[in-house]
Amino acid sequence: MTQSRPVTQARPRKVVLGLLPWPERQAVAEALRTETVGGLVLLGAAVVALLWANSPWSETYEWIRNAHFGIPALGLDLSVGHWTADGLLALFFLVAGIELKRELVVGELRTPATAALPVIAAFCGMAVPAALYALVAAGTGGSLDGWAVPMATDIAFALAVLAVISTHLPAALRAFLLTLAVVDDLGAILVIAVFFTSDLDFWALAASFAGLGLFYALQRLRVRGWWWYVPLGVAIWALMYNSGVHATVAGVAMGLILRTTRDKGEEASPGARVAHLVHPVSAGVAVPLFALFAAGVGISGSALLDVVTEPESLGVVTGLLVGKILGVFLGTYLAARFTRARLNPELAWADVFGLSVLAGIGFTVALLIGELAFPDPAAAEHIKAAVLIGSLTAAVLAAFLLRRRNRVYRRLYEEENRDDNADGIPDIYQSGSDAPGSDVSGSDRSGSDRSEQERQPA
Structure with missing residues (x-):
């Protein structure tokens, strides 16, 4: 008599870019709403900068950008351009730090299983453009100083492109793009801190770290009140600037x-409250002002010729257009393949490819790193032109690819947002197995766990 072996049930494969848990989707939607509006303002500021710098009033533009003001005794006598890059962009990176912390604590980066895909995709999306830049620049006798320029994705500019072309990109794809940009921002700030720091003033750096220690202690002691944190934050920023580390x-x-x-008993965490107050200022004022005084480059036939003939400029364009696409797409594909995940059946790898092209828009941080890598104004102008041309080309190509799939996106968008019982929660989160490309019970359970964790102290 033969003994039957127990049948082992295969473990279900994780769905990539499936339905987001409801709490995560709410947080992502709020962040993307502000970024989209800010991205449109950013786009307008870049256009104004280009028109102004190529108009009969270009000398006025240069005069304003180079005008100095500040407190020389504190080492803060900066030009308008430097105030926007070193001062206002600190708000941008403050919001980026809060978003990264949220992702690490309660978001997609909370567990290795969910973090693997965006982290691998982002890492490949930074490493491949840098490698391609080095390959192009070194192969044609150029400088390797600009290797980090094509590394970062500009989420605001990318969302502005989506708003302009009116595509109904599903929430999962938008969330993936946001997480990708968050990891990109972390990589960019590490690159800035490590590779673009010179002439360190250790006393100022030590004082800045002491200020950060006090900031941490105030948070642990649950001290509230802006009058504690705003003066302390300004002091930390000023000390960091004077230390030689980028502010x-x-x-x-x-x-x-x-x-x-x-x-x-708290309605919102300190990070959420600060992000709610600062994010609109960062997206709607700080980043557009930086773009206004960073994107103003002269566009002429000779300047465009320099972009495609100079090794450094060609390396930047190649990194953004080829490196970002290859890095993000291959990183996502390989991560899904080796983690035995399967793509949401409602989507196709063509959608991931379109998102990878959109990631080739590297505007704000790319311009900042370009200024740091090439202090010479003439060289910096060519790098800026390369960033603008690469980002614009990526935006046009991504718009073409994503618009072709907009019929599918519109259907998924309508399914994701349908709320027949008008209870404020889309029906797809209450409809059992009807959720497209996702195990709803798993998503709901994940959302419940995350909501519970958000209520617990750090």
């Missing part, structure tokens, strides 16, 4: 320190 590092450090989980 935006102070912003991301304070963002990572802010608590992103709620105590009992």
Whole structure:
């Protein structure tokens, strides 16, 4: 008599880019709403900068950008251009730090299983463009100083492109793009801190770290009140600037320190409150002002010829257009393949490819790193032109690819947002197995766990 062996049930494969848990989708939607509006303002500021710099009033533009003001005794006598890059962008990186902390504590980066895909995709999306830049620049006798320029994705500019072309990109794809950009921002700030720091003033750096320690202690002691944190934050920023480390590092450090989980009785965590107040200022004022004084480059036949003939400029364009696409797409594909995940059946790898092309828009951080890598104004102008041309080409190509699939996106968008019982929660989260490309019970359970974790203290 033969003994039957027990049948082992195969473990279900994780769905890539499936339905987001409801709490995660709410957080992503709020962040993307502000970024989209800010992206449109950013787009307008870049256009104004280009028109102004190529108009009969270009000398006025240069005069304003190079005008100095500040407090020389504190080492803060900066030009308008430097105030926007070193000062206002600190707000941008403060928000980036808060978003990264939230992702690490309650978001997609909370567990290795969910973090693997965006982290691998982002890492490949930074490494491949840098390698291609080095290959192109070194192969044609150029400088390797600009290897980091094509590394970062500009989420605001990318969302502005989506708004302009009116595509109904599903929430999962938008969330993936946001997480990708968050990891990109972390990589960019590490590159700025490590590779673009010179002439360190260790006393100023030590004082800045002491300020960060006090900032951390105030958070742990649950001290509230802007009158504690705003003066302290400004002091930390000023000390970081005078230390020789780029001042935006102070912003991301304070963002990572802010608590992103709620105590009992709190309506919102300190990180969420600060992000709610600062994010609109960062997206709608700080980043567009930086773009206004960073994107103003002269566009002429000779300048465009320099972009395609100079090794450094050609390396930047190649990194953005080829490196980003290959890096993000292959990183996503390989991560899904080796983790035995399967793509949401409602989507196709063509959608991931279109998103990879969109990631080739590297505007704000690319311009910042370009200024740091090439202090010579003439060389910096060519790098800026290369960033603009690469980002614009990526935007046009991504718009073409994503618009072709907009019929599918519109159907998924309508399914994701249908709310027949008008209870404020889309029906797809209450409809059992009807959720497209996702195990709804798993998503709901994940969302419940995350909501519970958000209520616990850090």
